[in-house]
Amino acid sequence: MAIIVQPQDPTEVLHTARRPAPEAAPPLAGLEARSISAWFGDHKVLDRVSLTMPAGVVTSLIGPSGCGKSTFLRILNRMHELVPSASLAGEVLLDGDDIYDRSHRLVDARKKIGMVFQKPNPFPAMSIYDNVVAGLRLTGVRPARQEKDELVESCLIRAGLWSEVKNRLREPGGGLSGGQQQRLCIARSLAVRPRILLMDEPCSALDPTSTRVIEETMLELRHEVTIVIVTHNMQQAQRVSQQCAFFLASQGTPGIIVEHGDTAAMFDSPQDQRTYDYVTGRFG
Ligand SMILES: Nc1ncnc2c1ncn2[C@@H]1O[C@H](COP(=O)(O)OP(=O)(O)O)[C@@H](O)[C@H]1O
Ligand SMILES: [Mg+2]
Numbered sequence: 001m002a003i004i005v006q007p008q009d010p011t012e013v014l015h016t017a018r019r020p021a022p023e024a025a026p027p028l029a030g031l032e033a034r035s036i037s038a039w040f041g042d043h044k045v046l047d048r049v050s051l052t053m054p055a056g057v058v059t060s061l062i063g064p065s066g067c068g069k070s071t072f073l074r075i076l077n078r079m080h081e082l083v084p085s086a087s088l089a090g091e092v093l094l095d096g097d098d099i100y101d102r103s104h105r106l107v108d109a110r111k112k113i114g115m116v117f118q119k120p121n122p123f124p125a126m127s128i129y130d131n132v133v134a135g136l137r138l139t140g141v142r143p144a145r146q147e148k149d150e151l152v153e154s155c156l157i158r159a160g161l162w163s164e165v166k167n168r169l170r171e172p173g174g175g176l177s178g179g180q181q182q183r184l185c186i187a188r189s190l191a192v193r194p195r196i197l198l199m200d201e202p203c204s205a206l207d208p209t210s211t212r213v214i215e216e217t218m219l220e221l222r223h224e225v226t227i228v229i230v231t232h233n234m235q236q237a238q239r240v241s242q243q244c245a246f247f248l249a250s251q252g253t254p255g256i257i258v259e260h261g262d263t264a265a266m267f268d269s270p271q272d273q274r275t276y277d278y279v280t281g282r283f284g
Contacts, residue, residue, distance in 0.1 A: 028055035028226055029095045029195035031076060031113070036090035037254070038071050038080060045071050047254035048090070051245050053196075058218060058227040060237040060263065063247030064284035068255030069230045072247070073198050076228065077113035078106050094195065111138055114189035118201040120181035122188070124174025128165050131173040131184055132156060135192045151191055158224075159187035160217040179210020186217065190225070197221065199229040203236065215240050234279060238267055246275045 031053040038046040046068040053059040061069045074080040075088055078099060092099045099109040122131045132152045136143070143151060152169070156162040161183040165176070173184055182202060189197055199218075203211040218227055218240050231237050237244055244267075245260035259266060259275045270276045278284050 026193055026195055028224070029112075030055040030226060031196050031228070032091075032093040032096075033072070033076065034091040034093065036072065036075055036088065036092070038068065038075060038088045039086065040083065041085040044254040045249070046075075046088075047256050049247075049255065049257050050090075051257060051260060053226060053228050054243065055226050056222060057243050058222050058229060058241040059243040059245065060241035061228065061230045061245050061247060062232070062234070062237050063255070063278070064249075065232075067247040067249040069247050070200055072255070073115070073200050073228065073230055076196070076198055077115055078109040079115065081106075107138055111192050112194055113196040113198060114192065114194035116182070116185050116189055116197065116199045116202050118204050120178055120185050120205070122173035122176075122181050122184045125172055127170045128156075128173050128176070128184060129169040132187045132191050135188055139192050152187075155187040155190045156184075158190055158217075158221060159183045160213055160220075161187060177210070179206045179213060182206060182210070182214060183217065186214075186221075190221075194225060197225045197227050199227065201230050201232060204232060211236070234267070234281070238263060246270075246272075246278060248274060248278070 033049060033051045033053075036046055036049045037044065049068075049072060051059075061072065063069055071080060075090075076092055080086050080088055094109075094112060098104075099113070123134060126134065129152050132155050133148055153162060153166075156165060161180060164180060165184075173181065176184060182205075186197075203214050206214065215236065218229070221227065229240065241263045243261065244263040246258045246266065247255050248258045249255040259270060259272045266275065267279050270279060
């Protein structure tokens with residue numbers, strides 16, 4: 001009697017064997033700014049600002065224009081020092097480790113602490129696919145093709161963009177709508193596996209629908225990356241963040257944090273009159 005052996009599909013075996021083991025996601029990290037002061041030339045723009053940004057939490061930074069929110073954010077990933085006249089004092093600890101310590105390289109801070117800007121800035125002529133992996137040069141790893149495909153897919157899924165672009169990955173990033181471009185920038189940031197994602201008014205150039213999609217994306221991402229977002233939109237701060245810090249620079253003095261803490265509490269029962277005035281729209 002003949003024994004019937006179910007033939008195995010050789011391509012499938014090959015496929016399984018080649019598939020790399022999924023890398024474990026890096027654990028969530030917290031960020032702590034200690035007594036940060038900042039200057040442009042001799043113009044002091046931040047005065048001894050301290051803030052703990054806990055792991056797995058979205059922290060929002062609010063306050064009127066010019067009070068130093070963007071400067072503070074750029075100090076958190078060592079972008080401030082790129083401005084020739086800029087200087088700073090204080091410490092930034094990523095999981096307890098000072099990113100400004102002399103033993104650390106600038107690129108390490110950038111890798112671990114990603115940034116998404118107000119205006120979406122994909123490489124417009126580069127394909128959607130290549131945009132996602134554009135930051136990998138920084139990390140020095142050169143993944144194999146299949147690994148790269150998987151990374152592109154997973155980052156686009158996490159950035160909430162996959163279903164809209166999966167059939168046009170080779171088209172230029174510049175052909176996407178503003179909201180899609182911003183999600184592409186989020187995917188590009190995620191590809192280098194940052195521990196922290198800084199976002200400087202990421203929705204201020206977007207329509208309400210795109211804004212909502214990005215907010216949903218943020219709420220999902222916070223389980224894998226700690227987020228710090230600057231926003232002018234009080235409703236957005238309440239929708240996306242669990243912790244909030246109110247910055248203020250009154251009458252030419254450097255920026256300080258007037259009040260920080262649980263977002264709901266800050267909006268429902270602010271402790272400081274200036275916070276109350278700001279969150280109720282009396283100025284700013
Ligand atoms: N590149 C720069 N050169 C000189 N001054 C700057 C520069 N960037 C920001 N500033 C000044 O620093 C202060 C804080 O600015 P910024 O951090 O952009 O505030 P915010 O993001 O809260 O609007 C402002 O007085 C601004 O004019
Ligand atoms: Mg700003």
